[in-house]
Amino acid sequence: MTLFGRRIPMMTSLIFWLLVWEIVGRLEVMFLIPPITSIVAAGLNLVQTASWQSASLITLRAFIYGMALAIVVGVPLGVLMGRVRVIDNIFGLWVNMFVSAPLSALVPILMILFGMGETTVVVTVFLFAVWIIVLDARAGVMQAPTSLIEMGRSYGASRWTIFTKIILLSALPEILAGIRIGLIRGVKGVVIGQILVSIIGYGELFELYSRSFDMERFWALTMLLFAAAMLLSAGVEHFEKRIEYYAGVR
Incomplete structure (x- = not known):
């Protein structure tokens, strides 16, 4: 970002809004917005409690199971849709529909099908994540360079070799973008899923803090979630850039 001809670090914007938040909190304009310093202090105390640690384990377990299922199902389905027209015609409409659909409305239906336990949360994570993974894997496979495929055929490469050495590797950046x-x-x-269906994990803590108007811990938990999501995204993005460079060099 450039201001008056000088380059300003991106972190400056974050610091500015944190200062605004602190001032608004100190002025007590709204009780829902406590000072950012109070939120940080509450967050430091929160991560030391047994309730947060237990909720984190429950949430992390449901997230890992749901994401693993989404990747295992989404990547192969997207690759098949990109390579086989019949499969693309069968699943294309449904995938596009679920990507744009308000999936939160389906959560009560999942509760009826899978009950009030952790299984419903895992399925919710799966439904939120799988469709974009399918679409990006499909796009990556369909955008594989035709010239490389033709060159492989001209040198007598088998279909499996062309698929694994050319198509799949060239699609890896798009696949990783979908996973991110x-x-x-x-x-x-x-x-x-934890809030609407089964009040467990972080959903239980959000419910507790909102009902007791403990806004410091409520915002601290929210920021911890945002930070976790950003770190996950940054990690996959770093790996994605390395793969993209490798694919470009090839």
């Missing part, structure tokens, strides 16, 4: 976005959507899904 799926991770962010999965964080949203695990919180929504």
